[in-house]
Amino acid sequence: MPHDHSEPHSLLPSDPELRARALETILVQKGLVDPAALSALIDTYQNEIGPQNGAQVVARSWLDPAFKARLLADATSAIAELGFEGRQGEHMVAVENTPEMHNMVVCTLCSCYPWPVLGIPPAWYKSDEYRARAVKEPRAVLAEFGVALLAGQKVRVWDSSAEVRYLVLPMRPAGSEGLNEAALAALVSRNAMIGTALAGTA
Ligand code: FE
Numbered sequence: 709m710p711h712d713h714s715e716p717h718s719l720l721p722s723d724p725e726l727r728a729r730a731l732e733t734i735l736v737q738k739g740l741v742d743p744a745a746l747s748a749l750i751d752t753y754q755n756e757i758g759p760q761n762g763a764q765v766v767a768r769s770w771l772d773p774a775f776k777a778r779l780l781a782d783a784t785s786a787i788a789e790l791g792f793e794g795r796q797g798e799h800m801v802a803v804e805n806t807p808e809m810h811n812m813v814v815c816t817l818c819s820c821y822p823w824p825v826l827g828i829p830p831a832w833y834k835s836d837e838y839r840a841r842a843v844k845e846p847r848a849v850l851a852e853f854g855v856a857l858l859a860g861q862k863v864r865v866w867d868s869s870a871e872v873r874y875l876v877l878p879m880r881p882a883g884s885e886g887l888n889e890a891a892l893a894a895l896v897s898r899n900a901m902i903g904t905a906l907a908g909t910a
Contacts, residue, residue, distance in 0.1 A: 758827035759898035761792045762875055765825060766901065767892035769802075770880045780804060783875060787825060797824035797873060803866060804877040805903075810861050811876045812850065812903030814842035815868040822873035826898055833902065843867070853904040876903040884910035 735741035765787055769776040779786035783800035787793065800822055803811040815821065816839050821829040832838050841849050846863045857863065866874045878900040884892060887910060899905035 753823065753828050757792075757824060759825075759896075759901065760893065761790075761827075762822070762825035762898070762901045763893040763896035764790060764889070765792070765802075765875065766877055766896045766907075767889045769877055770884075770892055771889055776804075776877075779877070787875075792824045794824045796820075797822050799872050800825070800875060801866075801872055802875045802877055803864070805879045807858055807879070808861060810850070810855070810857055810863050810903065811866060811874075812842060812846055812863060813866050813868060813874045813876060814839055816840070816843055817869075820868035820870060820873060822875055825875055826901060830898070850904065853899065855904065855906060876901050878905075878907040881907045881910050 732741070732746065736743050736746075765779070768790065769779050775786060775789070778789075779802045783802040784793070784798065786802075787797070787800055803813075805811055815833075819829050819834040821833065838849070843865050846865050847857070850857065850863065868874060878896060880892070881895060884895065887895075891910075895908040895910060897905050897908065900907050
């Protein structure tokens with residue numbers, strides 16, 4: 709089901725953090741949420757789940773053509789092979805950058821994001837400005853992020869939804885031929901997997 713893009717973002721709370729705290733307080737007071745369980749969940753997403761997971765997926769795709777084929781055919785299953793699955797990652801799609809096509813991900817409505825592979829979204833990803841400009845003027849946004857597109861390279865913007873989350877596979881950098889999976893993963897930043905950066909230099 710697509711987003712309802714007609715909902716005006718200006719009506720969203722001006723202070724989401726405050727509202728989250730208020731909600732947490734009420735849920736705990738009513739006994740609906742165990743504070744310890746909540747802390748454990750937050751700790752998991754802050755410390756155990758993060759872009760290092762996605763970077764491992766990308767590195768594996770660079771090294772293993774059969775894995776890459778599975779990843780492009782069914783990203784959810786391929787990513788689960790590495791043990792990364794769960795909430796907000798139930799319907800993953802991997803999109804591959806090529807010399808002809810650069811991919812970039814946004815959630816125009818809110819902040820849909822592939823948690824199991826990238827962790828919690830950065831503030832800029834959730835900003836009104838990025839969400840609006842990524843679709844209207846993606847090349848200008850990419851330039852501001854310092855992404856130098858190749859001559860003739862097209863840009864495709866993927867709008868995340870409650871159902872589908874995207875993982876960008878950046879192009880493998882030149883000079884990285886001899887590197888192992890861990891060394892390759894170190895070249896893959898969070899932004900590279902959102903499409904607002906390229907993979908680092910080897
Ligand atoms: Fe969203």
